[in-house]
Amino acid sequence: xxxxxxxxxxxxxxxxxxxxxxxxxxxxxxxxxxxxxxxxxxxxxxxxxxxxxxxxxxxxxxxxxxxxxxxxxxxxxxxxxxxxxxxxxxxxxxxxxxxxxxxxxxxxxxxxxxxxxxxxxxxxxxxxxxxxxxxxxxxxxxxxxxxxxxxxxxxxxxxxxxxxxxxxxxxxxxxxxxxxxxxxxxxxxxxxxxxxxxxxxxxxxxxxxxxxxxxxxxxxxxxxxxxxxxxxxxxxxxxxxxxxxxxxxxxxxxxxxxxxxxxxxxxxxxxxxxxxxxxxxxxxxxxxxxxxxxx
Numbered sequence: 274x275x276x277x278x279x280x281x282x283x284x285x286x287x288x289x290x291x292x293x294x295x296x297x298x299x300x301x302x303x304x305x306x307x308x309x310x311x312x313x314x315x316x317x318x319x320x321x322x323x324x325x326x327x328x329x330x331x332x333x334x335x336x337x338x339x340x341x342x343x344x345x346x347x348x349x350x351x352x353x354x355x356x357x358x359x360x361x362x363x364x365x366x367x368x369x370x371x372x373x374x375x376x377x378x379x380x381x382x383x384x385x386x387x388x389x390x391x392x393x394x395x396x397x398x399x400x401x402x403x404x405x406x407x408x409x410x411x412x413x414x415x416x417x418x419x420x421x422x423x424x425x426x427x428x429x430x431x432x433x434x435x436x437x438x439x440x441x442x443x444x445x446x447x448x449x450x451x452x453x454x455x456x457x458x459x460x461x462x463x464x465x466x467x468x469x470x471x472x473x474x475x476x477x478x479x480x481x482x483x484x485x486x487x488x489x490x491x492x493x494x495x496x497x498x499x500x501x502x503x504x505x506x507x508x509x510x511x512x513x514x515x516x517x518x519x520x521x522x523x524x525x526x527x528x529x530x531x532x533x534x535x536x537x538x539x540x541x542x543x544x545x546x547x548x549x550x551x552x553x554x555x556x557x558x559x560x561x562x563x564x565x566x567x568x
Contacts, residue, residue: 277514284515288526288558290507293500295530299538300496301362307492308485312477314493315359316470317486319352319463321497322505326456339449341456347442351454351509352462354436356469357428364476365425367535373421373429375408375528380437381521388441397518400561404522407553410546411532424476440517443509451510455502458509522561525554 277283304314330340341348361370378401385391393401421427448454470477512520529551536547 280515283511284519284523286507287511287515287520288523290504291524292526292530293504294508295527295532296534297359297527298362298367298531298535300492300500301359303492304489307489308481309489310481312360312363312466312470312473313481313486314489315356316463316466317489317493318497318501319356319459319466321493322501323456323459323463325494325497325502326452326459329452330456333452339453341448341453341460344446344448344453344457345461347439347446347454348457348459348461349465350435350439350442352439352458352460353465354432354434354439355458356462356466357432357435360469360473360477361425361429361432363425364428364473365423369422369426370429371528371531372408373426374433374436375525376430377433377437377440377524378404378518378521380434381440381517384437384441385518389445391518393518396560400522400557403557403560404525404554407550407555407557408525408528409550410553411528411550424473437517437521440512440520443512444517446513451506454509455506458505519561523558526558529554 301314304317307314309317330342333340334342358370358374361374382393382397382401386393421430443454446454470480508524511523515523532547532551
C-alpha cells in the first residue's frame, strides 16, 4: 500500500496508544478488587463503551450514515480477539498471556501472505525478527518455547490470531470514517464477551452482585471516556493507513510499557533481559516505520 502522507505521525500515535494498553492490567486489577471478578469488569467496560457511543450511532442511523451495525465480521474479529486477551489474564499467568497473544505479528504476516497476497520484504523480516527477538528475550527466563498449557493460554493464543485477522480486515474494509469501526468493536465485542462469560462460567465465576457494578460505575465510565475509547480509535483506525503488518509490530510497545510499569508498581523484576529486550522491540518498531515501503 502507498505510504500515507502522515505516515510518521500516525505511527507515533499508534505506538503511544498501544503503549497505553501496557498498563491495562492496572484497571483490571482495580475492577477485580472492587468486586467485578470473573471477567465481568471487562464485560462492563465493553457495554459502557457501547452505551456511550449509542446516541451517535442512532444519529448516524437517522442521517442514513454508516453506524457500524453492518460490520459484524470486523467487530467480532477485533472485539473478540481483544476479549480473549483480556479474559486470558484471569486464567493464566500474565507473562504467558502476553507472550502467547503477542504472536500477533507472525499471524498478521501469515494472513497478509494468504489473503492479501503480500510478500514480506527484507525490511519486514529484519524488523519482525528484532521485535520478536526482544519479546523472546524478555520472557525466555520464564519459558523457552511458549506452548499452551491451560484454558487461559489457549485464549491468549486464539485472541492473537483472531485480532490479527481483524487487523487484516481493518486494512481492507472501507468505512465512512473511524466511528463505524470503533462502534462495531464495542457492540459486537460486547456480544462476544457476554457469550464467552457464560461459556466460561466454570472458569470465570458467576455474575457479581449489582452493587459491585454500581460502586465501580464512575471508574468504569472514566476509563471508557478517557482511556478505552480514545486509544481504541487510534488502534482500530491505524491499520487502514499503515497496514496490518506494521501495526502489529508497533503494538509491541504495549510489552515495553507493561514490563516497565509492572516493575515500578509491583515487585516484578527489571533486569538486563527486560532492558535489552525492550530496547530491541523499540528499535524494531522504529526501523519498521522508517523502512516501510513508500509504495
